[in-house]
């Protein structure tokens with residue numbers, strides 16, 4: 001394993017705030033190469049079996065590209081991500097999901113563990129990212145409050161009758177904590193807790209790109225993973 005552990009301060013930041021940013025974990029060249037590759041795929045200059053966009057709109061995003069693309073797989077289980085994930089989770093991680101964004105998502109507030117129980121995220125900036133091109137906004141320390149689950153929408157549930165994102169907005173208000181935007185440069189990685197409330201911010205410059213690979217992981221020892229997707233350990237093992 002790459003032994004570069006999080007410092008005590010970084011661990012404390014993750015535990016208290018629900019996220020930690022490691023700067024320049026990947027090089028500019030690696031980021032540029034990946035962005036170039038993704039632009040080529042999008043333009044059809046390169047062919048890759050299985051390559052599709054998740055949404056119908058022009059820039060959409062890819063979903064679980066690692067399942068058919070060895071390059072995306074390398075980015076999911078890159079050794080430099082292993083120790084930070086270990087330090088945040090307290091155990092080794094398995095990769096379960098990748099999403100490549102060419103542009104900002106403007107996705108409403110949510111908690112990733114609603115979709116992927118026990119997950120943690122490694123959000124990898126492949127270029128400069130700010131409020132201009134639709135960075136993510138996080139509500140620090142919101143991971144210390146509750147996770148909204150599907151049970152909350154059942155008849156006796158706390159958020160019965162509400163739309164999921166409206167429910168998260170309510171929880172966000174109740175938390176009464178400030179929200180901050182993430183500023184990132186190529187190669188920076190934001191590790192964040194799956195209960196942390198976050199969103200894709202508005203894109204102020206509609207022409208701008210915002211190349212990001214968002215990876216999701218679950219604890220290696222987690223049993224009862226029922227989404228039916230394969231999980232990949234950092235040793236490259238599929239299980």
Ligand SMILES: O=C(O)CCC(=O)C(=O)O
Pocket residue numbers: 101104105106107112121123135136198199200201212214215
């Ligand atoms: O990058 C974004 O805009 C959204 C990412 C996100 O919500 C996630 O990775 O869970």
